[in-house]
Amino acid sequence: MPGPGADGARERGGVRGALGGLTTRGRSFLAAGLAAAFCAYLLGQGDLLRVGLLLAVLPLLCVLFLHRTRHRVEGSRRLTPAQVPAGSEARVTLRVDSVSRLPTGVLMLQDKVPYVLGPRPRFLLDRVEPGGRREVSYRVRSDLRGRYPLGPLQLRLTDPFGMCELDRAFSGQSTLTVVPRVEKLPPLRPGGEARGFGEGRQHTLALAGEDDLIPRGYRHGDDLRRVHWRSTARLGELMVRREEQPQRTGCTVLLDTRAAGYAGSGPGSAFEWAVAGAASALLHLLEKDIPARLVTDTGDAVPAKGSASSHGGRSGQTAALMMDLLAVVGHSDGAGLSRAHTALGESGESLLVAFLGDLDEEQTTLTARMRRPGSTAVAFLLDSAVWSGGGGSALEARARRLREAGWTAVPVSPGVPLAPLWGGAGTPGPVAAPRPRTASTSSGGAA
Numbered sequence: 001m002p003g004p005g006a007d008g009a010r011e012r013g014g015v016r017g018a019l020g021g022l023t024t025r026g027r028s029f030l031a032a033g034l035a036a037a038f039c040a041y042l043l044g045q046g047d048l049l050r051v052g053l054l055l056a057v058l059p060l061l062c063v064l065f066l067h068r069t070r071h072r073v074e075g076s077r078r079l080t081p082a083q084v085p086a087g088s089e090a091r092v093t094l095r096v097d098s099v100s101r102l103p104t105g106v107l108m109l110q111d112k113v114p115y116v117l118g119p120r121p122r123f124l125l126d127r128v129e130p131g132g133r134r135e136v137s138y139r140v141r142s143d144l145r146g147r148y149p150l151g152p153l154q155l156r157l158t159d160p161f162g163m164c165e166l167d168r169a170f171s172g173q174s175t176l177t178v179v180p181r182v183e184k185l186p187p188l189r190p191g192g193e194a195r196g197f198g199e200g201r202q203h204t205l206a207l208a209g210e211d212d213l214i215p216r217g218y219r220h221g222d223d224l225r226r227v228h229w230r231s232t233a234r235l236g237e238l239m240v241r242r243e244e245q246p247q248r249t250g251c252t253v254l255l256d257t258r259a260a261g262y263a264g265s266g267p268g269s270a271f272e273w274a275v276a277g278a279a280s281a282l283l284h285l286l287e288k289d290i291p292a293r294l295v296t297d298t299g300d301a302v303p304a305k306g307s308a309s310s311h312g313g314r315s316g317q318t319a320a321l322m323m324d325l326l327a328v329v330g331h332s333d334g335a336g337l338s339r340a341h342t343a344l345g346e347s348g349e350s351l352l353v354a355f356l357g358d359l360d361e362e363q364t365t366l367t368a369r370m371r372r373p374g375s376t377a378v379a380f381l382l383d384s385a386v387w388s389g390g391g392g393s394a395l396e397a398r399a400r401r402l403r404e405a406g407w408t409a410v411p412v413s414p415g416v417p418l419a420p421l422w423g424g425a426g427t428p429g430p431v432a433a434p435r436p437r438t439a440s441t442s443s444g445g446a447a
Helices: 006-019 024-043 046-072 199-208 229-235 270-287 315-328 338-345 361-368 393-404 418-424
Strands: 073-080 083-085 089-098 106-111 122-125 133-141 146-150 153-158 165-169 174-179 251-255 292-296 351-356 376-381 408-411
Touching (some): 024 046, 073 174, 089 106, 106 133, 122 133, 251 270, 270 418, 292 338, 361 393, 376 393
Parallel strands (some): 083 174, 251 292
Antiparallel strands (some): 073 089, 089 133
16 A cells, blocks of 8 residues: 555655656746746846746646646536447537636647547637636538447646647546348238238238137138137038148347458448448347347347347347447358257347358259248348459349248348339339339338
8 A cells, every 4th residue: 555655655746757848948937936036046137036036936836736626627418319320520618617716727638539530629719717718619511320438538728928838648448339221111011921011910910819810711621620609600501710820920130240241341332331231130120020030150149039129129129239249240250050040049139131141052052942931031242252343143143043932032132222112022022123113012011
């Protein structure tokens, strides 16, 4: 533990450090004052001695004044909002409060920000009165998703005579989360077998409840043990109870993050398109009150199995978890989709939406098996050869293989937004080009 004189030694060290803040003017005054005082002593000139002492003492007084003042100035930062889509701006407000009984000198504020967010902001403030407050603000923007620390805030104080400059750094930091851009998507009207989601599901539940016990007319092959005798007697024809089939609801969005599946980097790369597409699909489904979860090729799922969010938790919390993950998701080291296949095998969702990079024959076969019988599966295929300007013969072969397994395979070209591809994904057959009007002419339940 420190000895009795530790605090005093630390304080003296602080004062000595403050002397290092003397400007060129302050050092010149100090040197001139000491020289004048020494000459006055040798020559016996009392007036020159007083002038020399004044010149030497003035910089020292400024040092003591600033050393005391810098510990009586408080700084804070407010970030609005703390989470923004890529390409959008956030406002950062800096606030300085003076708790000193004396006014401060000129203040220079400087906030430390990552280079990707823009230049380092600097502000020059005039003197702050005792108990006064000053606020300044600046904007930050990034086209790259991620989490970016802001701070610490640095404050430079200057005395009115320009004799000394002292710096102070505040320990508080803020974090700006830049999430992927999200597109507004049209209704997805899948042409597959499963329609246990979307507006059709909501209408069914509103009409009959979760057990769907409304009787219907007898059909050949129905089990006679399911005859609803009360309705049969009332209507005069044989009626049976509907099968109590629990609605398989919900959706899984699969994001392929394999480094081997994508080429290139930056905001316009195929991988960033896939991440933004997954974010758009998830938020679109959650806005429709459809339970959704995010699964990556590593087998990780959000929300995790068994969590509160996975059992009908609030969609806002689920969306926040997913967007936080998508803000920082990067390439995985895995070379295959086997762990994702295992994670999907434990689910019972009726809709699977996959954003996939390059697939070889083995991975294509594995992906084809991910679609469960009776469910709808849509795959958005991003091929490195296509995104680099080459041909797409291998992509078409993979898409054809997935369609044979019951998938709706949608090849994605560079620069094409997700919305028209999403709207056209419900039409039977291949979807090779964006057709925004297809969604308005299709029929079936909408997601």
